[in-house]
Amino acid sequence: MELGNVPGRAYRKLRSDGPAALVHEGWELLVTDLCYHSLCYERLLHDRLDVLDRAELRTRPNTRTYDRFDGTIRYKGGGAVRLLDEPARYEPGDRFVAELPDATILGPAGPALAAEGRIVGDTVGTPALVRRRGGAGVAQSMATNGPLRTLRALRGDVTPDDRLGTVALAIPTWGNYYHWTVECLVRIRLLERYGADTGEYPTLLVPEDRSSWMDESLALADYAGPVEGWDGGIAKADRLIVPTFPDPIPAECRWLHNRMREGGDADGDNDGERIYVSRRDATVRRVANWDAVRRVLDAFDVQPYVLSDLSVREQIDLFARADLVVGPHGAGLTNVVYGDDLAVVELFGSKLMATFDRLSELMGHEYTALQCRQDGLDVYVHPEQLRSAIRDALATE
Secondary structure, eight states: OOSTTHHHHHHHHHHHHOHHHHHHHHHIIIIIIIIIIIIIIIIIITTTOOEEOHHHHTTSTTOEEEEOOOOOEEOOSBTOSTTSSSOOEEOOOOEEEEEEEEEEEETTTOOEEOTTSOEEGGGTOOGGGHHHHHHHHHHHHHHHHOHHHHHHHHTTOOOOSEEEEEEEEOOOSSOSHHHHIIIIITHHHHHHHHHHHHSOOOEEEEESSOOHHHHHHHHHHOOSSOEEEEOOSEEEEEEEEEEOOOOOOHHHHHHHHHHHHHHTTOOOOOOOEEEEEOOTTSSSOOBTTHHHHHHHHHHTTOEEEOGGGSOHHHHHHHHHTEEEEEEESSGGGGGGGGOSSOEEEEEESSOOBOHHHHHHHHHTOEEEEEEOEEETTEEEOOHHHHHHHHHHHHHTO
């Protein structure tokens, strides 16, 4: 649960998911986010932990390079949407798979530590996000394994709960649809190429306590190697296989597009479906003036969908048939990766993230960011601005 407007979000969480879910999320906020991340990691550990970064990881023995990539992609971070004239970009570099012997994995979601105790950046995030993501993982480990055991593991002085063989980590720091789909499933691409080269497919470690949609997407992705649920703790791996953390680059997006559409038997015929991705089941970023917005959508034959009501297979098929997608910023827009030649109109309140702007650019979609007014937890969408944005988006198809 984000810190902004905690009472309002808590009330919605209680109504939608019940008291148990509210207590769990409140515990995460107070203990993991405030105590262990803000106080312990940010104030005490942030500048003391050494990171094995992407550039150095490429030079490790037995690292295999699979794709040359000389281009740039835009940063995903806040404020980087095309509302700005010149969004910042960086060079993600070549795609590789590294082998790290005698590695330690901090449960429940990483980071992994190399034998010398350094945080392996590509187990948790892209170069710009490693410090933040690594800190979130360390905080989660403190909440799960205890602060003292986590600190001892960071010093290389802990008895592991598990001994693992040759494994690869595919557990997201935050378990929503975007982080799982784009940042975990995409790792399969390089791991299968590694397995085909070496004759050994590493065991893919996924969350033990995972949702049904994660299981469905795993089945659709159909990894060629073994898959095992891992319930966290602190583990030692004989060999940790580390693919480049997906930025993603265009080849990774295209692989995900093709693999999941094939797995889901999506026919690939663009039927001109016009989709509005509703967030009426969310605790934040709903549309405050829905009746007025619905009238605009009806004028363009845009149909609203609550994606949590659909299976993963149904979501893939829906977006494969679409030519227009409209919706507030949220994980459901991850599905634009399954579309072809889409026009995407994303609605923003005060939270600005380039997540789906970047994904649209990588897939070759036409993208429009519409700045709306923040209205408490929600966004107020000016009807005429929305009408103009949709009209322009359809004109560019």
